[in-house]
Amino acid sequence: MTDQHHVSNAAPPADPWADIRPYMDHEVSEVLSRLSRDSELLNALTRFKLPRLARWSPGLARLLAGRAVRREVASVASVRDFQMRIAGYMERMIRTTTDAFEVAGLDKLDANSAYLFIGNHxxxxxxxxxxxxxxxxxxxxTVRIAIGDNLLKKPYVTDLMRLNKSFIVPRSxxxxxxxxxxxxxxxxxxxxSITVDNHSIWMAQREGRAKNGIDRTDPAxxxxxxxxxxxxxxxxVFGEAVAELKLVPVSISYEYDPCDVQKARELSDVATKGGYDKTEFEDIQSIVAGITGTKGRVQLRFGQPIGADMATPDEVAAEIDRQVIGGYRLFPSHYLALEALGEAPELIARKSITREDRTRFNERLAQVPDELKPYWLAQYANPVKHKAGRLRL
Incomplete structure (x- = not known):
């Protein structure tokens, strides 16, 4: 994936963002060398790739994993090289876990301009x-990606994310x-990044994922x-400050969410116990589940840049919401969930639902524990009600 804006391989003398910005090309080889010797990363890889050897001879398993990592990244000398490796895995993931990936609206945006893409999460x-x-x-x-420091509990995770053009959002x-x-x-x-480097950014419209299927922008x-x-x-001038950033709302829609049951469990615990205790590696497990799980169809829609006619953060948030919800694609899974809840039958687009859609939905629903079903269904039904303006927020 291209990274055209790394003009110089020398670090600037004063780097006010050194501790939060993505790595630059001149830092890549040192970071990769560190990763190939990181025992926590190597242990994680061996548990995944060589589980039996990791149990019987962890030292040997780590040695083999270290060699494999060094071989894999031997020709990686830049951020672009690293992202080109990821592109191959991404293509395989799309081929094996999605039925279709559709993109809309990107062709309306200037290819030579940087944008601040702000999307539902x-x-x-x-x-x-x-x-x-x-x-x-x-x-x-490609974009520079905003990532919360709550996800960066391990040094090797931080290194991998910053190699992939992530920058750190402070939450702790x-x-x-x-x-x-x-x-x-x-x-x-x-x-x-936007006004000087001419380098696009992606960030979520709010902290944390929308676990209940309701996408809303935080004005903060x-x-x-x-x-x-x-x-x-x-x-x-507030409107000018917003327009300079070239904010473009982005809406992503998944027919099925690989983490839907885990999200339903969290919502259930909050509702019944007053809170939810996250396990130590839960975020990493969610990342793996998201990548490997079945997603059905996926649509990504790019909106229109927000202009200077905005007076307050609340107005900007409302415009982002309007474009995100307007661009959200409703799939049969969303209508079938609304039907299963017995709510708003007039909103259900029955003509778009095939017998195969219904069978697939019912098979997934059957695997959800009974006590989690209302929360699981609400995740899929809420976007239908939201789009129709029928949600009490």
Whole structure:
């Protein structure tokens, strides 16, 4: 996947974003060398690829895994090289776990311009991965990806994400002053990426995935995005600060969510126990489940850039919501869930549902524990009601 904007291989003398930005080409070989010796990464790989050997002779398994990693990345000398490796895996994942991947609206956006793509969030790693794959297929540069530091509990995970053009969003900074400084730095990096580097960015419309199927933008994200401009000399005009970032809403729709049962369990626990305790490696398990699980059809729709006629963060959030919900594709799974709940029969597009759709849906539903079924069904039914303006938010 192309990375045309790494003009220089030398680090700038003052790098205000060194601790949060993606790695640059001149850092790649050192990071890969570190990864090939990282015992936690090698243990994880051996448990996945060589489970029996990992049990009987973990040292030998690690040695073999280290050799395999070094062989795999021997010809990787740049971020682009690394992403080209990922492109191959992405193609295989799309071929084996989706029935179709459709892209709409990208052709209306200038290929030579950077955009801040802000999208609904259903899957931890796949939402931006599908955006990248759509850009790659269109011969365009891939995005820098905003990723919460809550996902970066292991140094090797941080290294892998930053090699793949991710930058770090602070969620664990303690104290108001520390959070403010962290968000100021983040806002400055995002603005610099769009307006100076001419390098596109993807970020989610809110913190965390929409586990109940209701996509909504958090206005606090818009406030953060305009912080850096507010701090610059001269008059601050909110609409101009927004227009400069070339915000483009992006809507991703999955016919089936590989993490739907796990999300239903979390929603059930919150409803019945008042909270949900996440296990240590749950986010990593969700990433793996998302990549390997069956998704049915997937649609990605790019919206229109948001102009300077916005006066408040709430107005921008409402416009993002309008485009995301408007661009969301409803599949038979969504209508069948609404039908199973016995709600709003007039919203169900029965003509779009085939016998095969119904069989597939019922087979999936049969595997969901009874106590989780209402939460599982709501994830799929809510987008239908949301699109029709029938949700009480």
């Amino acid at each position: 259903r899957d931890i790693s796949l939402d931006p991965a599908f955006v990248n794959y759509a850009l790659y297929q269109a011969g365009r540069d 900074a303690r104290g108001k002053r520390a959070m403010l400084a962290a968000y100021q730095q983040l806002s400055g990096y995002i603005r610099h 994200i818009i406030k953060m995005l305009t912080m850096a401009k507010r701090g610059e000399p001269g008059d601050f």
